[in-house]
Amino acid sequence: MQVNEFKPKIVAFCCNWCSYAGADLAGSNRLAYPAEVKVIRVPCSCRVNPMFILRAFQRGADGVIICGCHPGDCHYTSGNYYTRRRMALLFSMLDYLGIEKGRTRVEWVSAAEGAKFAQTMNDFVQTVTALGENKRLEDLRCKK
Amino acid sequence: MEKSKENLIQDVVRRSGVNPRKCMKCGKCSGTCPAYDEMEYHPHQFVYMIETGDIEPLLKSKSIYKCLTCFACVDRCPRGVEPAKLIESIRLSVIREQGNNHLTPQMIPELIDEEMPQQALVTAFRKYTK
Amino acid sequence: MQKINREVLINKANELLSNGTINRVFGWEKGDFSYDVTPTIYFTADQMNKKFIFDDFCGANFSKYLVAETKKDQNKVGVFLKPCDTYSFNQLLTEHRFDKEKVYAIGVPCDGMVDEKKIKAFFGEGISSITSEGDEIIVDTLYDGVKKVKKADVLQERCQNCKSKKHVYYDELIGEDGEVLDSNRFDEVEKLEKMTADERFAFWQNELSKCIRCNACRDVCPACTCEKCVFNNPNSGVENKSPANEFEEKMFHIIRAFHVAGRCTDCGECSRVCPQGIPLHLLNRKFIKDINSFYGNYQAGEQEGSRAPLTNYTKEDLEPSEAVNKGDN
């Protein structure tokens, strides 16, 4: 592309009951957010394995965001509590290894918060674009 | 008025920071305005006329000087429209023209009486002169 | 020099073998080099007399071998456990990895083990034999005669910051039990945390790129006892024997650290066996430090049946965004 204006690749894991519904609501309210964000639907945010996150970075993603229900509202009662612990430790480790903090994020979005979903995605893409391409975690093997 | 009508209205709205379309036409601002009777155009009419763009009568009317800026309308508006800021904005459009100051130092002596609070003088100068 | 000498252990093992409590015992065997001690199973006393040793190089933690060993034979197996080994023993019991009825644990007090890499750092490669006297290590080198060095200067890192001399599990204890010590084992982690992100990245890139994926760290780790590891399992999706670049090492080490997070007893075996000398314990210690500061102090294996922090939650846990910033205080 001549215009080498950097377009980040963002993977968003959204839980089926709250944040995916929030994403749909953002859609029906026509609240735009960058097309670089691609959503993967999971039954609950606690289904997201750190392996998937590192796999995304390995395959060239520049940012990964996990959205779930607000603590206390999880459809499976305690799913997001475990997500919170796992991601707190994982993000702290990634920071410890020197990977930019802005590349990973957890956001609680309920089914009624379409605006918040769109706002979060816009904000996240901006943060990741500012950080530039993910050099530190990318798997060189799949670089074209 | 050499400035075209559209950008005059845009000026008024931009300066006030108010979105007149938020008004649901309930009349509570005028219902609570203590200076209602002296005013020719009342707060809800300011909002409505600015929204429809018919602001010449407002610029000419004396009601812009009757507003006490007590902000009762701002505090009580259920939709958060802040009519007082629109009135202020219209007033500024007028007194910012050359020589349109509504109050001159010479007029002060006969206006003063014992109970006049110091604050009233300061507010008057803030509102009526530029 | 260990206070408990090998004869005491051999007599104890012999006594248990003869009265039939156990039919075999785990012990350390003298290797070709004096610092090269390997774990072995002894069936008879004279086998032990020939090869058994207990000196400053017996770092090996036998707990993990019990998982496979208890499956081979119905009668009890004897095992010598240093204080830090007993934590791994308890953690494996918590995870039902073997039946404690099939094991007879003999607690052995420990005075710290020596790190041969540090000795080599002092005297280079030409070492013919290493013996210890009191609190000194006597090194017989090929070219410049006999040298001495203080044991404290060449202790293994995990022994310098020994976290506990207390045996948390034993069927029988030789000597007296020690105390849990408050060690400053997290200083190293704090030093890293205080660096800037670029320095940290450079540090880890330099360390982890040395990794030759020999998997020794995983194979020795008492918390890594999966029947089939995801990295060996072809249909796990992350199976990769030899990494093509340094990220895959990072992926392996991050995921392995994550899998043992909350279960790692900080026994330091992974760093001891790493042929490349990568300070892998700093990864696991980072998770332990975070767990302690986020969710309250927790020592894996301290108490059998305790609930690992990652299989638990409270309603007031802190948000991941706060955790990331809290990490580098």
Added chain:
Amino acid sequence: MQRIGVFVCWCGSNIAGTVDVKAVAEALKNEPGVVHSANYQYMCSQAGQELIKDAIKEHKLTGIVVCSCSPRMHEGTFRKTAEAAGLNPYMVEIANIREQCSWIHKDIAEGTEKAIVLGRTAIAKVNLNAPLMAGESPVTKRALVIGGGIAGIQTALDIADAGFEVDIVETKPTIGGKMAQLDKTFPTLDCAACILTPKMVDVAQHEKIKIYSYSEVVDVRGFVGNFEVTIKKRARFVKEDICTGCGLCTEKCPQKKVPNEFNLGMDNRRAIYIPFAQAVPKVATIDPNYCTMLKTGKCGVCAKVCTANAIDYTQKDEFIDQKYGAIVAATGFNPISMEKFDEFAYSQSKDVITSLEFERLMNAAGPTAGKLVRPSDGKHPQKIVFVQCVGSRCAACAEKGKEYCSKICCMYTAKHAMLTRDKYPDTDVTVFYIDVRTPGKNFDEFYRRAAEEYGVHYIKGMVGKISPEGDKLMVRASDLLANKQINMEADLVVLAAAIEPDKSARPLATMLTASMDTNDFFTEAHPKLRPVESPTAGVFLSGCCQGPKDIPETVSQAGAAAAKVIGLLAKDKLKGNPCVAHSDEMMCNGCSSCEKVCPYGAITYEDKEFRGPNRTTLIRRIAKVNEAICQGCGCCTVACPSGAMDLKGFASKQIMAEVDAICK
């Protein structure tokens, strides 16, 4: 290798407007495993579904990907279509190229490129799908209705009439809810008690309905068809089965100064009380905060007086565990508190009251036995002012008041105005309104009668300020039509306060894991198509807990909720969710990490024999997932280090395939 069919939907112009659907279909044609690719205006229509069925049969497809709207919308539809064509319904994947692509990206190139990536992701997933069979779980044939207002009563009666057992849990000592406090009801002006009490008696006498009054739900476990609920029956200090409700104790009790919440504190009751005459169950209740016997141990008058000696000071709270197949939330509403509205001087003057308080003043069983008097001095009010939309229709940013219209105030204010003019023709009634909203059968005619026949003055303009002066109330309002500011005196001002959900709704939602909107109303599964169900299967909504509504609408919604419950309880077996966890016993370490994180306790362990080395048998501890209890959250799959535990339908390999497809 899978034979996959890709079907790209235009959704009229919703997708085709900003995504080049033909290019998407073309691009996805040569993805691995794809043997057929088509696009059509309305894939979910009858014709669209036929097109899919024919394609499945013709190309012998083993899996289909539909690029269309959100799976939350039509995943069910396309699964039924596949099943009709003989394909396992779980070999269907949906790519959401409407809500999450065409609707939010204006630029066609960008939208098309994203749609292709989302299509490719779905194809990558369906390639790894396996046919799944839904398990079945038994249904407990009993329903639980939380809330004993008209909504709860109507739902319970309808369910019980279908022959199923129903338990009603009501926090107050009696069922009846807000309707029991009303005087007359619009639009027919028949007396609330006359139409409610027969229903309350039906509930009491219905052998299938059990009432837990003065009780609340404290814990809910399980899932649709198999809920386990703990009900806390608060100590009433009166034996329900013995007390005849004669009321002797309520006359003799020395503690007279207890504010009567049934009359909103406008009069007092005794420490032992029966809320109102037609209470069901008609049993006395002792209020522990005021009863001197319970507080100091020195009284006992009610016990002495009671002929049936039904009083028992030692009664303790009781916890009852019960199994239910379905739960209906009917927690009702409350008017919002008027404290923050100081411009209306609600807390400064006793003569500024809310409409519910006005209702009690007009009610014959009310504090003033139906005589409309001013609460301050008991005089008859000559001039009454009604103020509409107090706290309703406010801006989201306003810290006081609600954003929504409370829907019922215009009608009940018209009713109050009409009744006042009818009973006291000399009283002058004025209503200040923004707009009068009367959308219903005979509603507008009712409002016109109030204005035309009964001479109620309707003034279009909001009241700005009410200030008590002397014994009068100065009302300052604007009259928008006459363009005048009105300053009038009033003897009594009635505020039409906004209504909000009952405070018990939020904790209940957490227990039921039902979702709520920002105003604490229960969120319905679909605002238009499924208004009486919560997204959480097995939980239904009846009455104002779902949104402001009047009695006719509440009763119809209560009936609808009952119909849904009957539909559920009529089934003997419930089709479970096939996307449940499954453990590979060859890889399971038996370490119990998964069992600890499972919110439903669906994982148990057993020792199983395996072939050990050289013909020995090994006994290993392995995990077993009870597929009927597992709800498929997937928490265990991450807690399991070896990856032995995986989730059918959302397997780790599938999700990683999706990640790869996105990042390629």
